[in-house]
Amino acid sequence: MSGRPDEGGEGAEAPEGTSREQDGSAADASGDGAGAGAEHLSRPLPEAVRARIVEYGSDVLGGMRSADLPPLLRRVAKFEPRRRARLAGPQIAAQLETDDTFRAMVASRVDQVWPELAEGLRSGVVPPAADPVAVAACAYLLRPEGWPRIIDGVHEELEREASVREADAAAEALDAARRQLDETRHDHQADLERLRAQIRDQRAEISDLRRKVHSERQRARRAREEAEHALTETANRESESATQVTALESENRRLRARLAAAESQVENARRAVRTGRNADEARLRVLVDVLVDAAHGLRRELALPTGLDSPADLVAEAEREHRRVSLGGLPDDDPGLLEYMLTAPRVHLLVDGYNVTKTGYGTLPLADQRTRLLGSLEGLASRTKAEITCVFDGADVDTPPVVASPRRVRLLFSAPGETADELIVRLVGAEPPGRPVAVVTSDKEIVSAVRRSGARAVSSAIFLRRLESHG
Incomplete structure (x- = not known):
């Protein structure tokens, strides 16, 4: 309309x-x-x-x-x-x-x-x-x-759709929370098993120390018995046994010192088990490991370079900036140009939305024009696997219209204070040198601007005939 x-x-x-x-x-x-x-x-x-x-x-x-x-x-x-x-x-x-x-x-x-x-x-x-x-x-x-009944029915249907979307979002959030809970339980179980293993090792070490202490105590008891026996036998030879008694007492003090040292080691081991193996340190180690793995994953995902470019590379890049791959030697009004562009590898097709819709079906309301064009572009993207970006003018609108974005087509509205023409020229300039770029429009100013940037232009009429001929 x-x-x-x-x-x-x-x-x-x-x-x-x-x-x-x-x-x-x-x-x-x-x-x-x-x-x-x-x-x-x-x-x-x-x-x-x-x-x-x-x-x-x-x-x-x-x-x-x-x-x-x-x-x-x-x-x-x-x-x-x-x-x-x-x-x-x-x-x-x-x-x-x-x-x-x-x-x-x-x-x-x-x-x-x-x-x-x-x-x-x-x-x-x-x-x-x-x-x-x-x-x-x-x-x-x-x-x-009965028009109020029709509107009430639509109102209820819209509310029902909103409720379904909210329920689906809640279900997804619940599933995510359950998955996170399972992962946390698994991590906690692993930490618990590790700590239990450490406790078993510490208990085994404590048992060895206790056996050693018991052995030392038995030796000390035997030494005391021997000393007493010697004192009884040498009661009449005090002067001769004084030296032996002193040696035995010194040995006794040494053994007691070793016993005290062993008991101190046991106490230190127990204190280390209580303070050094607590849950906070375990969680901190897990958090550090997660952060390190996330940093490595982010570096791989962003494909960050391992080194800086040399000055010679920057000079060569500046020279290549003036050259862009041309999409063939066909003129812009040649019907075969569009087919050639769609077969180019990694081609980026920019569509001036309202220029195309006003050329093909300008009698429809703007919302229906956008819907019809986006449906055609979705089919074209499915058949050709080309990257397609559709730009509509949103400069006079505070909030762009709510449009369901297609899966294979990038939908953009120009920001307030910016026209769709300026946004298209900016998108062409943002492409790296060497990538084929084509713009669908009949606006002469846009055609001149994108040609200066090295892109090719095709008229809206030729593009519409291509869409109609392929359904």
Whole structure:
């Protein structure tokens, strides 16, 4: 659905015949909604449906005649559609709710773009494959019989989908937590087994020391017995036995010192078991090992160089910066150029999104244009294995539209203050020398800029014919 003319500028008056057709369609749409005038919504519109309705109203507002514009929206009618939807979204939504004529004009445009969907809503049959947000937006604008029930059903479906996504995310988080718990248990079990082995070794060592102490004690006891026996035998020879008694006492003191030293060693060993083999040190060692392994893995993943480039390498790199591999000697308007580019190894295909969609199907709403182009690019990426990047203009939008990103196509919106043209030129300049790069656009300024950077350009018309010929 197109809410503004592609040529002639925004706010230009529509041809007289078109105006009469819209007035007639508006009258029909108003007549369809008259029977449902007593029906009201039981709760506010879903945010996605409200945004889609405002977008449709913004598109239609740019193509209305000045005399037909609602007074509250005349000031923003000359704005670009996305800017109108951003700055006057609440006013457009309120006007659609209160102004039956304006709503009927938007409904007539919806009826022209999606006649099957509109006819199905009027007959009470909702196409099962239709986008729920588009169905709810059309039901709100066309106001067929039972339209609040249709919107409530879409609201419940959107809430159900959100609940399913939340449940899946919770299940994934639970699985991850369980895996982490299993890994932690395994690590703790390994640490426990290692500590138990160390304790067994320490106990064996303590047992050996105890046996040695017992042996020394037995020797000391035997020595004392021998000394006593000698004293008894040499009672009459005190002078002769004095030397022997002194020697035995010295030996006794030496043995006691050794016994004390052995007992001190046993106590130190026990203290080391208590303080040196605690859980904090074990966890610290595990953490250090994990950090070291993560650092090595990150280095391998980022392919960090092992050394710095030499000055001669930098000079050679500067010389190669001026040269980029050309994608063949075919001219840009040759139909065979695109096929040649898609067969080039490691080719990077940059697509100027709105330039292609406005060339091929500019009558659709912007959201549907993006969806259709991304679906075609997904199929092309699957067939050719080429790297494809699609760029849309998001300079006039604070928050880029929410679009499900395809698996094989990189989707980018230009940041505020930057156009899609500047983003495409910046992406071409970021490619390394020697890689083949091609840009799909019919914008002459982009074509000139990317050619200066060494990339090739192909027109949007040739690209669209390639997509249509291959389904």
